[in-house]
Amino acid sequence: MRFVLLLFAALFALSGFAADTPADTPAAKKPARQAKSQNQLPDSVVGVPDEEYAKIRRALMMSYGNETISAARKRLAELKERTRFTTGRNEAEDLRLDFEKARDEMVKATLDSVLKIDPSINKDSVVFTLNAVEEATKKRGQEATQRAREKEAEEAKERKKSAPEAKPDTPGAKADESKPMTTAQLLADVEGVSPEDMKKFRVAALAAQKDPQVKELKAKQNEMRKQAEFASVDEKKNMRSDFEVLTADMRKANIAAIGKAAPSLAKETLEKIMEAIEERTKTAASKKATTKSTKTPLKPFPFGDKK
Numbered sequence: 001m002r003f004v005l006l007l008f009a010a011l012f013a014l015s016g017f018a019a020d021t022p023a024d025t026p027a028a029k030k031p032a033r034q035a036k037s038q039n040q041l042p043d044s045v046v047g048v049p050d051e052e053y054a055k056i057r058r059a060l061m062m063s064y065g066n067e068t069i070s071a072a073r074k075r076l077a078e079l080k081e082r083t084r085f086t087t088g089r090n091e092a093e094d095l096r097l098d099f100e101k102a103r104d105e106m107v108k109a110t111l112d113s114v115l116k117i118d119p120s121i122n123k124d125s126v127v128f129t130l131n132a133v134e135e136a137t138k139k140r141g142q143e144a145t146q147r148a149r150e151k152e153a154e155e156a157k158e159r160k161k162s163a164p165e166a167k168p169d170t171p172g173a174k175a176d177e178s179k180p181m182t183t184a185q186l187l188a189d190v191e192g193v194s195p196e197d198m199k200k201f202r203v204a205a206l207a208a209q210k211d212p213q214v215k216e217l218k219a220k221q222n223e224m225r226k227q228a229e230f231a232s233v234d235e236k237k238n239m240r241s242d243f244e245v246l247t248a249d250m251r252k253a254n255i256a257a258i259g260k261a262a263p264s265l266a267k268e269t270l271e272k273i274m275e276a277i278e279e280r281t282k283t284a285a286s287k288k289a290t291t292k293s294t295k296t297p298l299k300p301f302p303f304g305d306k307k
Contacts, residue, residue, distance in 0.1 A: 045132045048125045055121050056114065056129050063113040072106040085202040087184050090195060190276040197269050200262045208257035217250045251278075 041060070045053055063069060079098055086095050107130055114126050187202050189195065208214055224243060228236055251274065259270060 041129075042132050042136050045125075045129050047128050052122060052125050053129065055118050056126055059114040059117040059121060060110070060129075062117050063110060066109065066113045068109040069106070069113060072102065072109050075102050076106065081206055082203060084183060085187060085206055087188060087202075088195070091199055094199070186277055186280055190273050193269055193273060197265060198273070200265050201258065201270070201273050204258040204262035204265065205254075207261040208254055211253065211257035211260075213253045214250070214257050217246065217253055221246055221250060 041057055044050065048056070079095065079102060082095060082098075086092055110130065111123065111126055115121060115123060187198075187205065189198050193201075224239065224246065228239055228243075231239065255270060255274060259265065259267070262270075
C-alpha cells in the first residue's frame with residue numbers, strides 16, 4: 001500500500017499544481033496563491049530550454065479547468081478513497097493497476113491540453129516536465145514521511161519517559177479489547193463470499209455513504225445519540241423503540257444504496273455480508289462493555305476501620 005499511496009501523491013501533483021490559479025482568473029489579483037501553485041513546479045527541467053519551460057508552465061496553469069483533466073482528477077480522488085477499504089494482496093495489486101491506468105489517462109489529458117493551448121511547444125519537453133514533476137513529488141513525499149516518522153518516534157519516546165508505568169486493571173486483560181474496530185476489520189472477508197464479491201461490496205459501501213437517504217438517517221441517528229447522552233433512565237427506555245426503528249431504517253437504506261452501487265451483487269450475498277458486519281459490531285460492543293464492567297472499583301476510604 002505504501003507504493004500505491006506514493007503513486008497517488010505523484011499523480012495528484014500532475015493534476016493539482018494549478019489548483020489555486022484557474023485559467024480565467026487574472027494572475028495579478030491573487031499573487032500569493034499563484035506563487036504557491038508555481039512552487040509545486042520545479043525551477044527548471046533538465047533537457048528543456050528556459051524559454052520553452054516558461055511556455056510549458058503557462059500552458060499547465062491554463063490547463064487546470066480542462067474537462068478531461070477534471071475527470072481524471074476525480075478518478076484519482078475515488079482511487080484514494082478506495083485505499084481505505086483495500087485489504088489483501090490481490091486487492092492492493094488491482095488498485096495499483098488502476099492507479100497506473102489513471103496515471104496514463106492524466107498524463108495524456110495534460111499533454112493534449114498543453115499542446116492544444118500552445119502548439120509551438122515540443123511534445124518531448126512536456127513529457128520531460130511531467131516526469132520531473134512526478135520525481136520531485138515522490139522525493140517530497142518520501143522526505144515528509146521520514147520527518148513524520150522521526151517526529152512520531154521522538155514524541156513516543158518523550159511520552160514514555162514522562163508517563164508513569166501503567167498497570168493493567170485486571171491480570172491478563174488484552175490491551176486492544178477496548179479499542180473500536182477499524183474499517184478494515186469491519187469489512188474483512190466473510191466466509192462463503194468470494195473475494196470478488198467482497199471487493200464489489202467494499203467499493204459500493206463507500207459510494208453508499210454519499211446516498212442522500214443514508215446521510216439523512218445517519219444525521220438523525222447522531223442527533224438521537226446526543227439526546228440519549230443527557231437523558232434520564234426513563235427517557236432512555238422510551239427512546240429505545242425509536243432507536244430500533246431508526247436502526248432498521250438505516251439497514252434498509254444501506255442495503256438499497258449498496259445494491260444500487262453494485263447491481264451485479266446478488267441480494268443473498270449482500271444480506272450475508274451485512275449480517276456478518278452486524279455480528280462483528282455486536283461482538284465488539286459486547287467486549288467493550290465487558291472490559292468496562294471488569295474494572296476493579298475504587299476502594300472506599302477506610303473511615304473508622306475496626307482493629
